[in-house]
Amino acid sequence: MSKAKGNLAIGQSGGPTVAINSSLCGVIHEALAHDEIGEIYGMFRGIQGLLKDQFIDLRRQSTEIIKGLRRTPSAALGTGRYKVTPNDYERILEVLKARNIRYVHYIGGNDSADTSLKLHKLAADAGYELHVIAVPKTVDNDLCGTDHCPGYPSAARFVATAIRDSGRDTEAMGPASPAKIMEIMGRNAGWLTAAAVLAREDEGDPPHLVYVPERPVSVEQLIEDVKRCYEEREYVVIAMSEGAQEAPGKTLGEEYAPKEVDAFGHRMKGGVSDYVAALLRGRLGLKVRMDKPNYLQRSMMICASPVDLEEAYRVGRQAVKEAVAGRIEGMATLIRDAGPQYHCSVGIASLEGIANREKKLSPEFMNEAGNSPTEAFLSYARPLLGDPWPPIPYVRLAKYFV
Amino acid sequence: MSKAKGNLAIGQSGGPTVAINSSLCGVIHEALAHDEIGEIYGMFRGIQGLLKDQFIDLRRQSTEIIKGLRRTPSAALGTGRYKVTPNDYERILEVLKARNIRYVHYIGGNDSADTSLKLHKLAADAGYELHVIAVPKTVDNDLCGTDHCPGYPSAARFVATAIRDSGRDTEAMGPASPAKIMEIMGRNAGWLTAAAVLAREDEGDPPHLVYVPERPVSVEQLIEDVKRCYEEREYVVIAMSEGAQEAPGKTLGEEYAPKEVDAFGHRMKGGVSDYVAALLRGRLGLKVRMDKPNYLQRSMMICASPVDLEEAYRVGRQAVKEAVAGRIEGMATLIRDAGPQYHCSVGIASLEGIANREKKLSPEFMNEAGNSPTEAFLSYARPLLGDPWPPIPYVRLAKYFV
Numbered sequence: 146m147s148k149a150k151g152n153l154a155i156g157q158s159g160g161p162t163v164a165i166n167s168s169l170c171g172v173i174h175e176a177l178a179h180d181e182i183g184e185i186y187g188m189f190r191g192i193q194g195l196l197k198d199q200f201i202d203l204r205r206q207s208t209e210i211i212k213g214l215r216r217t218p219s220a221a222l223g224t225g226r227y228k229v230t231p232n233d234y235e236r237i238l239e240v241l242k243a244r245n246i247r248y249v250h251y252i253g254g255n256d257s258a259d260t261s262l263k264l265h266k267l268a269a270d271a272g273y274e275l276h277v278i279a280v281p282k283t284v285d286n287d288l289c290g291t292d293h294c295p296g297y298p299s300a301a302r303f304v305a306t307a308i309r310d311s312g313r314d315t316e317a318m319g320p321a322s323p324a325k326i327m328e329i330m331g332r333n334a335g336w337l338t339a340a341a342v343l344a345r346e347d348e349g350d351p352p353h354l355v356y357v358p359e360r361p362v363s364v365e366q367l368i369e370d371v372k373r374c375y376e377e378r379e380y381v382v383i384a385m386s387e388g389a390q391e392a393p394g395k396t397l398g399e400e401y402a403p404k405e406v407d408a409f410g411h412r413m414k415g416g417v418s419d420y421v422a423a424l425l426r427g428r429l430g431l432k433v434r435m436d437k438p439n440y441l442q443r444s445m446m447i448c449a450s451p452v453d454l455e456e457a458y459r460v461g462r463q464a465v466k467e468a469v470a471g472r473i474e475g476m477a478t479l480i481r482d483a484g485p486q487y488h489c490s491v492g493i494a495s496l497e498g499i500a501n502r503e504k505k506l507s508p509e510f511m512n513e514a515g516n517s518p519t520e521a522f523l524s525y526a527r528p529l530l531g532d533p534w535p536p537i538p539y540v541r542l543a544k545y546f547v
Numbered sequence: 548m549s550k551a552k553g554n555l556a557i558g559q560s561g562g563p564t565v566a567i568n569s570s571l572c573g574v575i576h577e578a579l580a581h582d583e584i585g586e587i588y589g590m591f592r593g594i595q596g597l598l599k600d601q602f603i604d605l606r607r608q609s610t611e612i613i614k615g616l617r618r619t620p621s622a623a624l625g626t627g628r629y630k631v632t633p634n635d636y637e638r639i640l641e642v643l644k645a646r647n648i649r650y651v652h653y654i655g656g657n658d659s660a661d662t663s664l665k666l667h668k669l670a671a672d673a674g675y676e677l678h679v680i681a682v683p684k685t686v687d688n689d690l691c692g693t694d695h696c697p698g699y700p701s702a703a704r705f706v707a708t709a710i711r712d713s714g715r716d717t718e719a720m721g722p723a724s725p726a727k728i729m730e731i732m733g734r735n736a737g738w739l740t741a742a743a744v745l746a747r748e749d750e751g752d753p754p755h756l757v758y759v760p761e762r763p764v765s766v767e768q769l770i771e772d773v774k775r776c777y778e779e780r781e782y783v784v785i786a787m788s789e790g791a792q793e794a795p796g797k798t799l800g801e802e803y804a805p806k807e808v809d810a811f812g813h814r815m816k817g818g819v820s821d822y823v824a825a826l827l828r829g830r831l832g833l834k835v836r837m838d839k840p841n842y843l844q845r846s847m848m849i850c851a852s853p854v855d856l857e858e859a860y861r862v863g864r865q866a867v868k869e870a871v872a873g874r875i876e877g878m879a880t881l882i883r884d885a886g887p888q889y890h891c892s893v894g895i896a897s898l899e900g901i902a903n904r905e906k907k908l909s910p911e912f913m914n915e916a917g918n919s920p921t922e923a924f925l926s927y928a929r930p931l932l933g934d935p936w937p938p939i940p941y942v943r944l945a946k947y948f949v
Contacts, residue, residue, distance in 0.1 A: 161719045163712075186949065190721055202947040213942030219715035221944045225723045310565075310846040313621035317563045319592055321627045325842070437839040440727070444712040446939050447849055537848050540615030542623045545604040547588065 149183030151247025151274075153465075154195060155203070156188035157220040157282075158253030158260065162296030163449045164457035165282045166221045168252050170214040171461020172280065173203055179469045182248060191225035192251070192260055196233055198240050215454060218446040229260050234267050241268070241275065248276045248468045252461070254283035254294070258476055259500040265474040276468035279476040279496060280460050284443045286336035287503045290494035291478035295460055298453035298529035300442050301340030304329055304384070309344035309535060311436050312351025312382040323380040324371065324425055324433040327352075328418040330442050332388035335359050335506040337442070339518040340526055341384030346535065351382035356397075359506045360515035361390035364397070367421065368428050370516050375431065385418050397421060452531035456489060463491040487528030551585030553649025553676075555867075556597060557605070558590030559622040560655030560662065562686065564698030565851045566859035568623050570654050570682045572616040573863020575605055581871045584650060593627035594653070594662055598635055600642050617856060620848040631662050636669050643670070643677065650678045650870045654863070656685035656696070660878055661902040667876040678870035681878040681898060682862050686845045688738035689905045692896035693880035697862055700855035700931035702844050703742030706731055706786070711746035711937060713838050714753030714784040725782040726773065726827055726835040729754075730820040732844050734790035737761050737908040739844070741920040742928055743786030748937065753784030758799075761908045762917035763792035766799070769823065770830050772918050777833065787820050799823060854933035858891060865893040889930030 155172050157165055169187075176182045187201035188194030201222060203211075214221055229237070240246070251261045261279040268275035281288050284300035308327055315325040329338040335357020342355060353374040356362060362370070374381040391397045398420030422433040456479055463477040474496050479489040510522035527534070557574050559567055571589075578584045589603035590596030603624060605613075616623055631639070642648070653663045663681040670677035683690050686702035710729055717727040731740040737759020744757060755776040758764060764772070776783040793799045800822030824835040858881055865879040877895045884890040912924035920928075929936070 161716050200949050201944055202949045205947045206945055210942045216939055217941040218712050220719035223721055224719050307843055310620050310848055311842045314563050314842050314846040317622035317626050319625055436841045436843055439838045440713045440716050441709055441838055441840060444716040446712055537618050539619040540612045542603055542608055545607045547602050547604045
């Protein structure tokens, strides 16, 4: 370690995904390859681990454990949602100096990019040499500066798998229980909800309707959409973003959200899909069923995209490479090659253009009616799922009635 | 077809599972092997298909499609929840006679066994020779007369997989978001909820608490349980049956179910886990997160148990074998060998002991405190998941703090 220029601290932040540990593995593997890097510290529960000087020694982990991170969901270091304030700056610098930390890698989304940017500025202002290279991660896929975000492809694969299977269930129930809503993560961005269309194989397959925050639909249009779909095939499956809107800035049915408080004085929680379910029962007389897979979307490893796990690993390595090569601040990125063959290379972008920004679902990715993603979206998203997709081939009986 | 004694009608009933098509495949494969059987009719959407004389010709399906049923979730014939009444008897006999149906196989749970029994009695009373051999299916696992029910092992595998993965997510969030409730199917029987314990690998792994309808727990005990678990490890994961009770016959918090009506005059639906979440927020000040995978529990093929798919196929075949051998009524069953090595053979039981009965989770399968299944349950349920279990090995970092 005599050649070491300094130590490295790596943290995980925000909601876990199935791929964030793969990025952690990438950071560790790359760090192990550079003599400039001394100790490899894991922040326990994100930036708070740094503030509390709670670090896990990553050099002492067995190679088996480090390798196993690539197929372990959730955040192995623990994570958190703490937002750094100027009050923390002195303490941060103190710990960085005391530990001789010269490399910081923070894996996360917009907020984490902001934290990384703050650390960079703080160190720069203090004249303390620090390389802060963030690693992207979010199932929301809303980070600027990168083709897509590690974590998103696997969550997309989960959503598509879930809609495909639960959609078959609704198809079989037919008129007995004809409508299903699956509520999908992404309060401000529809990327993950849009991924539901990847479930479609044959004409008429679920999901029949897809609603995202970026494309508000009026209550009347929604009812019309559902009615038409139901009349066409006696069942209807809806992929509904938890943040779907009826007008810009107005979540569907927000004025009908239950005002009653529970036994403890807390307001009952009623989401978009609860409202829409009530709407469809009331206006169309349909029995409506709901799936709320919630945290399974970001944790179910058996649905992980192999493309995602690999890319998450590569951006982790890339972050360390950039730091060791002298880059002072940035976020590792994925850059997609032009052309029909899917390939992404890794790159780097400045944190200034990323921190606190949100990349919304592009307008050309939703159809005119605002109720289904387009072919352009399919071209964008399909390769991210990896192969084989679908994971298991299904059949339908030929409807030879006798 | 000159040797044919009559035609066969096969139907699927109630909630679909990932294995019910495997049973359908078993019935078809076995039927194809017997010259006594002429046409093979699939009832379109359960018993209503018979009532409406809507049948799908299963002999005309390609062998590829029939084989593909073994890995296709949901009910390929369509299903329903129609309950036969005496008003339907004449019509049923009429269709049976007109179609010369001599073999009926109905795949389903308690209600379907009841339907099968009615068909048997109806035909017997009319002096019409009819072989009615039901095929068991239910994720609730609450059928009498069989060691377990096809469909249950796969749903159990889903639940265990989901708790394992979502539990890791909660572990990583720690104090930031420390409590998670997964709501699990089974309004009257706790078999599926109990399967959550199959997720445990290491001491202290989720789920930390498991509540089933058969073992009511008082609100105070529940709060004590959660408090203790949270204090032990800074997070707590709860597997909660949708039918968990606080006293015999009294669902947890049923008097707190929201009384407010929605915009359309319908009462808002609030389940057990919504109540318990409010309880834990109010009494312990914990942030609580929820997963409601609902229909994914019975449809997610990627989580299917290989043992289940195979057994479902075998009970389908068994039903036909029994019918062709002359048995007039019954349900195909699974009979577990004694001893440590898991093996089930197929058998037959009379419908009289099965129709409309429910097999509750055995008392010895829950611990004294009523908050966790026992080793005896693990021995019962573990072999049903098949191998490899867990599907993917995960790691944890060694907590070497520096």
